[in-house]
Amino acid sequence: MPLRSRKxxxxxxxxxxxxxxxxxxxxxxxxxxxxxxxxxPAGGPTDFVARLVADKLKPxxxxxxxxxxxxxxxxxxxxxxxxxxxxxxxxxxxTTVGAVAITPHLSKPNYDTLRDFAPVxxxxxxxxILVVKPDAAINSAKELAALAKEKPATIPFxxxxxxxxxxxxxxLYQAAxxxxxxxxPYRGAAPALTDxxxxxxxxxxxxxxxxxxxxxxxxxxxxxxxxxxxNPLLPDVATLAEQxxxxxxxxxWYGLLAPxxxxxxxxxxxxxxxxxxxxxxxVREKLLQSGAVPAPTSSEEFGKILSDELARWGRVVRExxxxxx
Numbered sequence: 566m567p568l569r570s571r572k573x574x575x576x577x578x579x580x581x582x583x584x585x586x587x588x589x590x591x592x593x594x595x596x597x598x599x600x601x602x603x604x605x606p607a608g609g610p611t612d613f614v615a616r617l618v619a620d621k622l623k624p625x626x627x628x629x630x631x632x633x634x635x636x637x638x639x640x641x642x643x644x645x646x647x648x649x650x651x652x653x654x655x656x657x658x659x660t661t662v663g664a665v666a667i668t669p670h671l672s673k674p675n676y677d678t679l680r681d682f683a684p685v686x687x688x689x690x691x692x693x694i695l696v697v698k699p700d701a702a703i704n705s706a707k708e709l710a711a712l713a714k715e716k717p718a719t720i721p722f723x724x725x726x727x728x729x730x731x732x733x734x735x736x737l738y739q740a741a742x743x744x745x746x747x748x749x750p751y752r753g754a755a756p757a758l759t760d761x762x763x764x765x766x767x768x769x770x771x772x773x774x775x776x777x778x779x780x781x782x783x784x785x786x787x788x789x790x791x792x793x794x795x796n797p798l799l800p801d802v803a804t805l806a807e808q809x810x811x812x813x814x815x816x817x818w819y820g821l822l823a824p825x826x827x828x829x830x831x832x833x834x835x836x837x838x839x840x841x842x843x844x845x846x847x848v849r850e851k852l853l854q855s856g857a858v859p860a861p862t863s864s865e866e867f868g869k870i871l872s873d874e875l876a877r878w879g880r881v882v883r884e885x886x887x888x889x890x
Contacts, residue, residue, distance in 0.1 A: 577643055594654050594831045595628040597758040601821075604643030606636050609754075614689055614857060615659045621842040626834075632659075639728065640664025641674040645769055648676035652826035654835060658727070659688065664818050666874040670882040671728045671889040678875055682769050683829075684867035685821040686836050688843065690859045691772040692796035693734050693815050695805070696780070696788040698764065706738070706789030706808045709768060713744035722746035723757040723766040728889050730744035731757075733878065734770040734791045734815035742812035761785070772817050773798065773856030791815040792852045798856055820867055836864050861886070 599622070603615045609813060612634065619630040635643040640663050648659035665678045695706055703709050711719050724732035727750045740743060749766050751757035754775050761769050773796055779785040780799070787802045793814050795804060805813040820837060823832055840861040842848055852859050862870070
């Protein structure tokens with residue numbers, strides 16, 4: 566064989582050797598139970614989405630897919646656990662925006678969002694809704710802002726914690742409306758909702774799945790959406806931008822990540838399976854009825870979203886001098 570031909574053959578063989586392990590990983594995966602970590606207690610909206618998707622992944626992947634709840638430290642405990650865990654596709658992280666795009670700016674977690682995770686796909690976008698009690702004489706975000714102008718820094722406005730998505734939504738709203746509320750941070754959505762329903766606070770931003778049952782029961786009134794578009798289940802609720810408050814998009818999102826060293830072929834297999842689940846009419850309908858809009862992306866698109874969100878929320882945290890609880 567001529568020298569040139571031998572060199573060409575060597576290049577081909579070398580390339581095959583490089584790609585062979587990745588292909589083998591994909592063929593062998595999954596070989597055991599897949600664990601999906603959620604950084605919140607069982608029963609919440611993130612847990613609901615995780616369990617719905619996990620249940621439908623089993624027949625597609627041929628292995629059980631279970632959800633493990635590891636709450637605490639604004640999502641950092643679950644995130645760190647996955648970042649340092651096995652990187653073969655059998656350990657995943659279904660996260661909200663907080664743990665990977667906000668918490669890194671509030672503390673110094675033991676993980677780096679862009680370095681330690683491989684994006685699989687965005688899963689859902691739950692609209693952030695502004696709610697008040699039905700008996701409040703407030704029917705829009707504009708009217709609430711007008712009330713705050715009359716009584717600056719006295720209207721109690723709840724959040725699910727300092728540095729949470731709901732707190733940052735409040736900060737963006739205040740800046741756009743040029744008003745100041747009395748921020749009342751709680752440790753989670755449950756106590757914030759309890760006090761809102763009890764009249765101890767006036768308003769709250771929250772994910773649609775959290776407040777939708779109370780809206781349907783007539784116990785809460787939606788008066789604005791901190792999102793780019795109206796939620797399909799609440800088509801009459803105008804966005805804050807539509808009400809004259811620009812730069813107030815503060816939607817939460819849930820996305821699926823794997824440890825960074827997970828083989829690309831395994832990530833691709835997981836991506837295709839999750840997208841197939843989200844495209845299933847039954848799953849899509851259940852998600853939409855809960856208030857979460859299915860939003861699958863390519864892994865590359867989700868990586869760009871992660872990078873953009875990390876930078877965006879970092880600016881907000883710095884500009885507003887937001888500190889962790």
